Amino acid sequence: MVDVHHRYATVLGRRMFYREAGPQDAPAVVLLHGFPTSSFMFRHLIPLLADQYRVIAPDHMGFGLTDAPRADEFDYTFEALTDHTEKLLADLGVSRYAMYVQDYGAPIGWRLAVRNPAAVTAIITQSGNGYEAGFVDSFWEPIWAYQREPNPLTEKALREAFTLDAIRWQYVTGVPDETLVSPDTWHHDHQMISRLGNDRVQLALLLDYASNVPFYPRLHDYFRSHRPPLLAVWGQGDPVFSPAGARAFADDLPDAQIHLLEGGHFLLESALDEATELIREFLARTQRG
Incomplete structure (x- = not known):
């Protein structure tokens, strides 16, 4: 059995929660979660990696057990979330690491890599988009509409994503056997994002997601210049980021290892093994030479 520690750290004046396991002197693997979850999504994966790696999985600002100040008290942008992740890793003495990115974790991870290419030893992306290919229009069109014109009508459409049914939909859509996905997942996530004021936090991040696509050319330059080893492991039934998002990494990283597995957006819930x-x-192969 591997001990998984549940810890807090003060980062840039805010309290961040993170899960940590594995030897302190082992190669580091940083797990960056997506919406609407937290490091909770890695609860099963962490012990399966921590026999050989130092595994660190933080909750982003506004998610999970990390501080979630009101949207008028904190600048909820992906740049700000990256700042906190970067500082946490520095405070933990992690200067080189492989990263695992999923959903919102991807734009945070991409910024970390572009800021400090020498720090990133390898990338695992699981429904962590880095190209315009892969966006499923039916899911993203209400978000794009809100970004183009934030108003009560476009906001109302987005608030549907915060409901229990919508979160359940993210978990089970594309999964061949829905009974493999524990209801604990969507109930846990719904409870956390339903805290007072967190709706405005999530709306702010959905608005700022518009900054991520213009960032992609910098990401692609980084890929071509630094050639990080990359594994894309993707649910072929993902209703948020289609398999085209996984295949696109080969455009700039011809040696990318791309695998499409039966499953959906939260692949670890049904295809963990x-x-x-x-x-x-x-x-x-990438961490031990």
């Missing part, structure tokens, strides 16, 4: 085998093989 298959995904973990690919991840461990990839890390063994």
